[in-house]
Amino acid sequence: MNILIVDDSKTILNRLKSGIENELGLNVYTATSMKECADLILKHKGDFTLALLDYNLPDAQNGEIISFINKFKIPSILLTGSQLEKKNDIFKHENLIDYVLKNGSYAIDYTIAVVKRFILNAKIEILIIDDSKTFATKMESLCKRYNLNTTINYSAIDALETIKQRPNIKVILVDYMMPKMDGLQFTMELRKSYKKDEVAIIALSGTSEKEIVANFLKYGANDFLYKDFTNEEFIARVNNNIEVIELFDYTQDKSKKDPLTGLFNKRYLLDIGRDIYERAKTKKTLLATIMIEINQFNVLCDSYGHEIGDEALLHLAKILNQNLNKDSIISRFGAEQFCVLFKNRPYAEVIQTFEEIQNIIKNSPLKLEDSIHNISVCIAGNINFAESLENMIDLADETLCDLKHKKIDKVTINS
DSSP states (O other), X not given: OXXXXXXXXXXXXXHHXXXXXXXXOOEEEEESSHHHHHHHHHHTTTXXXXXXXXXXXXXXXXXXXXXXXXXXXXXXXXXXXXXOXXXXXXXXXXXXXXXXXXXXXXXXXXXXXXXHHHHHGXXXXXXXXXXXXXXXXXXXXXXXXXXXXXXXXXXXXXXXXHHHHOTTEEEEEEESOOSSSOHHHHHHHHTTTOOTTTSEXXXXXXXXXXXXXXXXXXXXXXXXXXXXXXXHHHHHHHHHHHHHHHHHHHHHHHHHBOTTTOSEEHHHHHHHHHHHHHHHHHHTOOEXXXXXXXXXXXXXHHHHOHHHHHHHHHHHHHHHHHHSXXXXXXXEOSSSEEEEEEESOOHHHHXXXXXXXXXXXXXXXXXXXXXXXXXXXXXXXXXXXXXXHHHHHHHHHHHHXXXXXXXXXXXXXXX
């Protein structure tokens, strides 16, 4: 993604460029005048995801750069050294998403945060529920301006089905007054299946009755907006709710993951695995527990240092991620030990898959800047349901220990 910054202050240019490149990993191109900006637009054929534009440039002192960039339909953020009146024609440009008053280091941090939010919004889905097509279209237009993916339903009943089909919806904007099922009834119904930290509901109403606000918040809405909102208020509320959901997802994700490899940790595998085990046992579908351990791991760490051991673990985690189907649950189970729940695959496929993985690991040495290390693994598994998931894993682990003791280099699956 390419970001364009146009500002005649080298200090601001450099700080924004450095911050965006270092924090977001985006390509940043800079210009100090409207002419330089035009040259960059021509050179890159207008291929910019976002533009940060100074209102006052040496050759464009009254915001002409905003009108120029708007012709290329590039979303833009206005940087200004002084407060502008709201009636300024600059704010009529449909691709202008925000403006920042350049009043110190906070302005730099805020601008970078706006860029980050705009980029991340591309992965966010918003559901708009309103029986007024005009108002729904207005909200959709605002969401799209800020790079959000939107779906519109004109009925709350239809929306309940949409949510089942589109699990990536994170924020719902729902009107209060609608036929058949109003917004409050919808909120109460949705909260039977989704918690407030899973899907945010922003309720809207054209009436000013405080009781309506209280009822929405009481029965599960995250936020409330009166329909006479300003564009700035609308997007601020939407973004704030997105960030709360993202923060919860991040916290939850950290509690599930091994900090080194990024794989699931032992606790999460056992938690989610018990449900998988019970469903598979009840429905009589196949389930395999696979234990994988790096051979001579302690020798590797003692000989070359624990940093090399960490690199070996990351190396193995990457190979497992690349070569196992997405419905497998892969976890780091111990220091040098990994556990995989391999769902609904017959015995022959389980054997073949892990023999291939064992060979891939043998033929993929760990290559570092100044050294090469050959890594091998021992693999054992179990497809008997036994008494519990933990028992299945224990049986696979016992087989793994036996293979290591006898130095048998062969994938073995108990059947």
